[in-house]
Amino acid sequence: MAVTLERPAPAPLRETKPRKTRDRHHRGVSRWVVLAVVTVAALVMLVPFVFMLLNAFKSPGDYSSAGPLSWPTEFYTKGLTTYWNQVNFPLKFWNSLLIAGSVAVLGVVVSVLNAYALGIGRVKGRLWIVGLFLLANMLPQEALIYPLYYISKQIGLYNTQLSVIIIFTVIQSAFGTYLLASVLGTFPKSVLEAASLDGAGKWTVLWRVVFPNLRPTLAVLLIFFFIWTWNEFLIPLVMLIDNSTQTIPVALASLQGDRLMDAPTTNAGALISLVPAILFFIVFQRTLSRGITAGAEK
Template identity: 75%
Template sequence: MSVPVLARAGDTVSAGQRQADRRAVRARDRFHRGPGRWIVLAIIVAGAALMLVPFALMLLNAFKSPADYSTNGPLSWPTEFYTKGLTTYWTESDYPLKLWNSTLIAGTVAVAAVLISLLNAYAIGVGRVKGRLWIVALFLLGNMIPQEALVYPLYFLAKEVGLYNTKLVVIIIFTVIQSAFGTYLLASVLGTFPKALLEAAALDGASRWQILWKVVFPIVRPTLSVLLIFFFIWTWNEFFIPLVMLIDNATQTVPVALASLQGDRLMDAPTTNAGALISLIPAVIFFLIFQRTLTRGVTAGAIK
């Protein structure tokens, strides 16, 4: 009776050893996959370095005097640490006010557009309204229309209703634009929502409103988080419509204030670079704060 037991023990040891050997081989293959792996890595690093070149030039010229810039060019190292461009942009453009305007507009648009997108997509994707495909196609078409084609009717309408040169008109315009994209995206997601969950919630006596907030919302929350971040950044960077709609210094946003530094025939390049540096910092901080949320949202959406 003892021999089979020993044989089985030996088989167990040999199987464990084979499994350990396979892990070791996989570990070696993971780090030694030939020159192709290093070529791809080198291409990625080179692409990342090229993307950082404009930011490096901006940082380099933000602390350069106009005389130094005109004499030595944009690629030279600053001969002195020049900070007047930063202070000039901060004071002349009233940057704190522009920062508040941009934050208020972008934040309000992001929250409102996500909420409207969720409600629209819930009605289209889960409610199964008639003509669902045509409605989704209409929202997609609305995203494809360039802003240049929309600006004149929007300008005329804003004048007629008395909202021209107010932050509210920009908030309404971009809420509609962003929610059109959000509705198109979420309607496609909710169109494949498991019917078993909805039927189980309905059998438990949940209303449509309760199904939305207690069943649908927790599942699509990662996607909504991604949309919120994108809507904020997209609205923050908008320039053309705020330039047309906001003509008063008290209502303008950061991109419009940055464009005002450039004259008809003269541009103060160091001050413009300093203004671009200051204007970039809030967006970078926002991205760094919500980077983990963005990563989790994208990963969760990919898994689902």
């Protein structure tokens, strides 16, 4: 006699309602309020650039009769060509690129070496030295300009790009050292001890262990150093008196006289001078955002 076993019928599944997950893109009214405020602030910041763009293509007669807020009646491009030829823009562009690029690279290198000695090397009096770097960042350039002028005169570097490169390398690396020393002060000791046990020297630890971890932060510093140096005006104005050594901001200021200013040419020059910095920022925007994100994750 065969016995058949019947499987019990499965219990009916309960209908479960899908849980409502809170989407980060739908967070209520507060998100839209913040977005609206940020949008309005961005538009307000763009207003001066809109006026500069309008007046760059406006004739002097149109500017004097209708004012700076009017729409140009003709597409006037003589201001662009006048500025390009009058200040020798290609030469000024090369001077600014040489100074800003050299300061960005040298400032990052000096910052890494100083911060490595202070953050990992544990130099005696580390806190006092870091405090001095912080104090150096707080000093205004007006307080430094006369000593820098006198020293550059004495050593024969006055009116040379090298003098400006040295000055801004020291200034920018003071900020970079203060920032990186704080970061390297919290570097995991276990990683350094493991590298030492493997026979790595100080230079090997720096370039094989520390540098790869600092790469995103160094990319951010490189971009900031370049843009900050590109926009500097006071020290290049005092240290560079020859047309062949001057930078773009100094050349732009030379268009304005004591009692007369060609507003369309000045606006056209400001527009041309702003384009390289904007292009540089656009090209390295992803690098900047990745570096900031990596620094936040660490």
